[in-house]
Amino acid sequence: MPKSIFFGAMRSLLLTFLCLLFSPASFAADAVRWDSLRQPYFQHIPLDGPVSAFAQDREGFIWLVAGNVLWRWDAYQLAAAIAPANEAPLIIQTIKSDPDGEIWVGTGNGLFRLPHYSLHMQRVSVQALNSISIQHLAFDYSSGRKRVFIGGINKLFEWNMDSGVVITDGIGGTENNRIHALQLDRTGQLWLGTTEGLQQKTISGPASESLHPSTLWPDNTRVASLFTDQANKLWIGTTKYGLFLLDGKRPLEKIELPTYKTKVPWIYAINEIRPGMFWLGTFGNGILEYDSVRKTFKAIQSNRLLKTGLRDDNVWTLFRDRRGLIWTGGGQGIDLYDATQTAFTNIPGDIDEQGLSDAKIHAVLAMPDDQVWLGTEKHGIDIIHPLRSDVGHIPAGISGDANLSTDPIEAMMLADPENILASSNWLSFIIDRQSHAARFLRPEGRAPDAYSSAFANYRGSTWVAGTDGLWRIPDIRKNSAKNVFSSLPGERRIASLFSDDDVLWLGTWKGLKQLSEDPAPPFAIHVKSIAEPELDQQFITSMAKDVKKRLWFGTSNAGLFINTREGMAAKTGWKKLSEANGLPSNVIASIQMDQRGDIWVSTSRGIAHIALDSLKVDGILANEGAAAAPYTRAAGSTNASGDIIFGGAEGVTVVQPAKWRSASYKPGIVLTGIETNTDKTMLATTTSASDGKQKARVRITPEVNRLTIEFAALDYLAADRIRYRYRLSGFDEHWRETDAMHRAASFTSLAPDRYEMQVQYSYDGREWLDSSLSLTVDVLPAWYQRWWVRLLLLAFFAWLLLQGIAWRTRLYRERQRVLEQKVAERTSELEGANRLLQEKSHEIEEASLTDPLTGLRNRRFLTRHIDADTSLVLRRYQDHSDARKMPPQNADLIFYLIDIDNFKRVNDSWGHAVGDAVLIEMRRRLMSVFRNSDYIVRWGGEEFLAVARDTSREKSVELAERIRQAVVSEQFPVAQGRQISVSCSVGYAVFPFVTQRPDVFTWSETLAIADAALYKAKEMGRDIWVGADTAGIELSEQEIAGLKLHPESIFNIQAIKIQATSKTNSPGR
Secondary structure, rough: OHHHHHHHHHHHHHHHHHHHHHHOOOOOOOOOOOOOOOOOOOOEOOOOOOEEEEEEEOOOOEEEEOOOOOEOOOOOOEOOOOOOOOOOOOOOOEEEEEEOEEEEEEOOOOOEEEEOOOOEOEEEOOOOOOOOOOEEEEOOOOOOOOOOEEEEEEEEEEEOOOOOEEEEEEEOOOOOEEEEEEEEEOEEEEEEOOEEEEEEEEEOOOOOOOEEOOOOOOOOOOOOEEEEEEOEEEEOOOOOOOOEEOOOOOOEEOOOOOOOOEOOOOOEEEEEEEEEEEEEEOOOEEEEEEEEEEEOOEEEEEOOOOOOOOOOEEEEEEEEOOOOOOEEOOOEEEEEEOOOOOOOEOOOOOOOOOEEOOOOOOEEEEEEOOOOOEEEEEOOOOOOOOOOOOOEEEOOOOOOOOOOOOOOOOOEEEEEEOEEEEOOOOEEEEEEEOOEEEEEOOOOOOOOOOOOEEEEEEEEEEEEEEOOOOEEOOOOOOOOOOOOOOOOOOOOOOOOOOOEEOOEEEEEEOEEEEEOOOOOOOOEEEEEEOOHHHOOOOOHHHHOOOOOOOOEEEEEEOOEEEEEEEHHHHOOOEEOOOOOHHOOOEEEEEEOOOOOOOOEEEEEEEEEEEEOOOOOOOEHHHHHHHOOOOOEEEEEEEOOOOHHHHHHHHEEEEEEEHOOOOOOOOEEEEEEEEEEEOOOOOEEEOOOOOOOOEEEEEEEEOOOEEEEEEEEEEOOHHHHHHHHEEEEOOOOOEEEEEEOOEEEEEOOOOEEEEEEEEEEEEOOOOOOOOEEEEEEEEOOOOOOHHHHHHHHHHHHHHHHHHHHHHHHHHHHHHHHHHHHHHHHHHHHHHHHHHHHHHHHHHHHHHHHHEOOOOEEEEEHHHHHHHHHHHHHHHHHHHHHHOOOOEEEEEEOOEEEEEEEOOHHHHHHHHHHHHHHHHHHHHHHHHHOOOOOOEEEEEEOOOOOEEEEEEEEEHHHHHHHHHHHHHOOOEEEEEEHHHHOOOOEEEEEEOOOOOOOOHHHHHHHHHHHHHHHHHHHHHHHHOEEEEEEEEEOOOOOOOHHHHHHHHHHHHHHOOOEEEEEEEEOOEEEO
């Protein structure tokens, strides 16, 4: 026996022994299932500049400081706060919300505040605070007092908002001593972290005591961060000495941190993400997660291979909002983490050598000993355990009777206590569970490379399904087998199997079949198709049975179908669940049942929980926990502990159903903007004491004739899923529905009155939730719209009307006679003059748009029409992008710049009359290439521009060659029967130039690229065309900026496809 087999077998036996010895029941009570393998899922919010502070106001907006700008985030877009116009440029250093939810801003030049619902900063006019540099803020609104504690560079200021008195405390120490952190605990102790240690003062009495160094803290130990947890314990982070805990009057406790390259991490931020669970933001080492109950650490660091991981290892701030979301601020924008949802553990693949060997998991098999086997894309089988951090591997190509294929492992089944069946694309294997040795499964009569899609144990035999039918194998240790589908009509390709008591269910590529076997000799097999019209043409991906004996069938395109065997026999009782019921997708991957009887389903876009009794669907998308989506067909399994494991394109998602709670968070709707045609609006906000709802009022002055109200539901995790509807009661009682990208209601010409704005939102389009915001719109009348003015005007106009009627009656007949005569005369004259004017106007217009020599269009014509063409192209691309379709066909513009080669020589040799004849003949030949709907423009001198409209970029090469051939194919006739040979050079570019980002290049920038291509053609020897196309290619921002400044640099970008040819038809790069 080869050594590799021997040692592999011994290693597997040892691992199995350890699994039995250290089973979940015998592990220490502090072991957390799956914790060592999980990776937090971060939602990324792009933002320029490092993020240094967060705050949340009363309405729920998130405010942050980044790049010296104060931003407001409403889950959809960022809005910058506006400093007073009379202020010098401000350096924003910190923000903090007070107990009333108002935002305060500390700057390098004093203190500012933001009123509710406002983006306009207001200076706090307190003389003692106007010029100080504010680093930190804390608020005390207890005991009927309102005090603000302000940390300057090396002084602490206490401002009593009621009396206006400001008390100043110095922090002492050397001239280098600075304040780095400020924290107020719930017992009335104010703590300061400084360069030289920890200081404190008691503020709970009638008068604050003086600031003094803490006797519990070692001297000259710099404090970088302070945090008070839910138990009022003080956590202290330092730059060199690690983490400390101060719990009341107990001795100061030092918490030993893991070291990185022999150095203790510098801790710049601390927060409690869940009770007893803390995140420590470090400089250069990411986040340290500390479990204060189990005294364990877990490192969370950036990894370029993990697109949902932490993006920056410099973490400057950690903020927990009212919902429990954790906002992480670093050097590369915002990373958002949901700390409230603990039911989902995501285990990504192919991010390091210790984890899963592959990103995509095709098969999942949970073992009785809590091990989970994972079939990977290219690297064989991985083995994981919920209580261990190591990952076992059965790599592709191991020694044995057979080698695991490097193709995806598509299906696995525990055939018996010792053997596992597995299949790749074209091979099937039997794997020894202990030694991991593999041998081929090759039933008699079956092609060796037949594809096995599913396995099942039914009536003492092993059943193997594939595209070649269904094979029954009485004993997998022998090769005898029978294809029970060999003589049956109908669909024989089987995708899934499910053994249900005395029935084997067969999910085929087109519909569902039921197989049964007689219990007595000769053991006849009976197969029948299940008649359900909508199910007949569906690819059945997975099947399961719930505790109510209902059978569940997942499809690849139509969602879930549910019925009992009795209902199917009676051809009634079918129940269907789809996206309309809340499923993330109709593409079903796997169906699993939890220990409570509820159903869990993985799909191409996420995971769904379905209540057993009500069949209520709760969808969970990637940013809500289902991070491995899209999930793989049949890649799901449930272990003995009740954990559900789903495999997908981004690794594995483990669901612990006992921890799952249906989302109960209901965000309120807030106003995010109000615009009018005059910008003259008045907005007041109050809070009702009776119901706690926010009430807002907008007053519209008479000159306003257009009002736009923008709104948003502040769900920072699932904002894109939300749909909205609104109505303005008193104006239009019908609900108007809109999506998350169009959260605005516009009204024009509102009559003076009072209106009530109502907005509702929904996650599924069926259940609509009321807003917590009430908006009253008061449209004020102009003076002439008041009732008494209208009454006077009505009476006056009534009198005028009576007088006018009498006067008009007298004059009517005389005027009618005269007018009829004059009308007849003038009508004849005007008709003639109008015809003449129209003819002249048309001639002048055409002349202004036409080249007088060739009769072609000129530059003025192009500039008048091209913007409409480019807008149509961009709209088509946007419509297809919104619908997630491929880019449209025949929707591009191709710009061709054509230059007659050596034209000066023609003029010099033959004279300008011949040159003019060549230009006129050039028009005829170009018109033979292009359609009437295309533009052909004399661009200048001997240069022409042709714009092929509504054309596919795939035809660009063909058209370029046709242009060249049209010119050189025959000589140009000139005066007196003479002919001369003429050639041309062509440069072209396609609009949009970058299909992934259609609007990044304007048509003029695209034309500049075509011009660069024309010059390249001239350099290459003339009688040549050169073009550039970026279809399917993504360009960096640097490359795009370079191309806009220097179009000729296109030939230096390797990713761009350059097409070129000559009269020898030789291709270019």
